[in-house]
Amino acid sequence: MGISNTFDVDYFRNLFPYFRSAAKTICLDGVGGTQVPDTVIEAISDYFANKNGNKGGIFPRSVKTDVLMDQTREIIAEFINVKDPNEVILGNSFTNLTFNMSRAMAKTWKPGDEVIVSRLDHDANVSPWVAAAEDAGATVRHFDIDEVTCQLTEENLRKILSDKTKIVAFCAASSSVGTRPDVKRLAQVAKEAGALVYVDAVAYAPHARIDAQEWGVDFIGCSTYKFFGPHLSFLWGKRELLESLPAYKIRPAPNTLPLKWLNGAQTYELAAGAKAAIEYIAHVGEKNSAFRSQFPQFTGRQLDIHAGMAAIEAHEEQLTWKFIDEMKKRPQYAMWGITEKELAGQRVPTIAVSRDGEQSTDMAKYLAEKGIDIWSRSVYSISLSERLGLENTGGFIRVGFIHYNTNEEVDTLLKALDDYKPASRPTVVRGASVTAPTKEA
Ligand SMILES: Cc1ncc(COP(=O)(O)O)c(C=O)c1O
Structure with missing residues (x-):
């Protein structure tokens, strides 16, 4: 979707007090909840x-x-x-x-x-x-x-x-x-x-x-x-x-x-x-009016809301596939779910990443120390963790992109994952206790 290139992420970030604050971190925890704009x-x-x-x-x-x-x-x-x-x-x-x-x-x-x-x-x-x-x-x-x-x-x-x-x-x-x-x-x-x-x-x-x-x-x-x-x-x-x-x-x-x-x-x-x-989303639509033409069935504010969501989707899709494509070059990490681009329409930008023998909580702690906020494990999707056999292993970190995330933030995350030094500690795998091998990044 070529229109996505016009998405002015800096403009939108500037509407959120958190991103203007000195204490700002890289918010990749969107899956747990997003930041809010001033108007909210x-x-x-x-x-x-x-x-x-x-x-x-x-x-x-x-x-x-x-x-x-x-x-x-x-x-x-x-x-x-x-x-x-x-x-x-x-x-x-x-x-x-x-x-x-x-x-x-x-x-x-x-x-x-x-x-x-x-x-x-x-x-x-x-x-x-x-x-x-x-x-x-x-x-x-x-x-x-x-x-x-x-x-x-x-x-x-x-x-x-x-x-x-x-x-x-x-x-x-x-x-x-x-x-x-x-x-x-x-x-x-x-x-x-x-x-x-x-x-x-x-x-x-x-x-x-x-x-x-x-x-x-x-x-x-x-x-x-x-x-x-x-x-x-x-x-x-x-x-x-x-x-x-x-x-x-x-x-x-x-x-x-x-x-x-x-x-x-x-x-x-x-x-x-x-x-x-939702008025904020309509504002995203106003600012990305090229997306309006996709929705001849809507008018007025409703048109802007749906154009806004389409603009958000296009921007996030670009961040998602930049990250997934880069991660494929890092075999020390595994991604769960859809990673083939032809199935792009079958995923949202929430990407589960694990590393053999590593506790996702340790990875999330390390990333937090680097100023990257991210969720680890997935205790609330318990049926899925059980089904994938992840309940008793280290689980995964959940990279959750939101439209206010940037390409530079994706690069920072990739670099941090590259620099991650795996721990060597006993890991429980499907009920059995084994020692995870130490791997260098
Ligand atoms: C997919 C999904 N469903 C339901 C919930 C629970 O929503 P609530 O906190 O509003 O009960 C969450 C919260 O993370 C969720 O991600």
């Missing part, structure tokens, strides 16, 4: 300074809060391309929203029903469904990955799908190895069998456009702290499902959407920040 901080502060009041009242601050909540749902609806903002439920985390929804859904299941969870997913999209299945006496089936690509394939889904399947829960992108399943195709297959489709887009949302209509799924969950906003999440679901499913709610809570699904007062100040985060 200002929106949260403005809410407290000028609007702070509980919703539903007739006095001005309360009315402003109601308006803010409506506007936040509207911009989220544009971000994921759905028509009805009242299908958007805000909550404090994806995990929490998924526990809520799975418990409600379990009330409609019976013994003999089946629930599918994936080996690729973060546990936030696994354990809630397993617990709900247990409550209902339903059976859990595991959607396996392709071992080489760490991809969720249609073939593997078909092996476990049946007319007993009530729901298929899987991710739009892995937060460990970056694999990006074909959501649209998997959803088609699941729906042909009559199952509902619940997509965890938490690790996907910072990197590419979400289009709920194109995906054809029933639910999409996201967390705004992963895409330049505050620690807040949302769950979108189809109106007929949100209306018919039996929500756990208190008696005074109305049965109308979205109130039926909101448990108590909302974090209005964070909603202000979430709205500002």
Whole structure:
């Protein structure tokens, strides 16, 4: 994508206070959460300074809060391309929203029903469904990955799908190895069998456009702290499902959407920040207007949001493949998941890197000392670590590029990895204790 060369990363970095600070480090920890621009901080502060009041009242601050909540749902609806903002439920985390929804859904299941969870997913999209299945006496089936690509394939889904399947829960992108399943195709297959489709887009949302209509799924969950906003999440679901499913709610809570699904007062100040985060993405689109032509179906702010995400994706793709191609020249390191460029569209810029005999925590500590912030291990994608046999080994570091990362930062990381001096220490491999050989970099 030639257009990506015009991405002015310095301009965008300058909108983030962290990157202007003297203490700045190289942020490759984006998979755990991103930095936020000034406008997000200002929106949260403005809410407290000028609007702070509980919703539903007739006095001005309360009315402003109601308006803010409506506007936040509207911009989220544009971000994921759905028509009805009242299908958007805000909550404090994806995990929490998924526990809520799975418990409600379990009330409609019976013994003999089946629930599918994936080996690729973060546990936030696994354990809630397993617990709900247990409550209902339903059976859990595991959607396996392709071992080489760490991809969720249609073939593997078909092996476990049946007319007993009530729901298929899987991710739009892995937060460990970056694999990006074909959501649209998997959803088609699941729906042909009559199952509902619940997509965890938490690790996907910072990197590419979400289009709920194109995906054809029933639910999409996201967390705004992963895409330049505050620690807040949302769950979108189809109106007929949100209306018919039996929500756990208190008696005074109305049965109308979205109130039926909101448990108590909302974090209005964070909603202000979430709205500002998506406005920031629209600003990325404004500044990269060449991408607008890809989306004739959109106009106005929604067009800018989707153009912004397309510009982000193009810039990140270039960083990703520069890093992967360079890493291929360093056989002392292994990368997990998709590393072939022809499959570029099947990954986001989250790259799992391991080194034989090395603890990823040691590697991350070494990198932190060099001013490179990075996550090690992947304790929350526990099914995947188990499946890849990484639970008892050193695990991997997770290089998470975000659009504010630069080519120079990729070079700095490569140089640091080249300079890494491996430790020689006992390493536990699949339950057995062995001594890792010392290797020089
Ligand atoms: C893919 C994925 N799903 C779910 C979660 C959990 O999100 P939350 O912290 O909003 O519960 C994470 C957090 O890292 C994640 O990466």
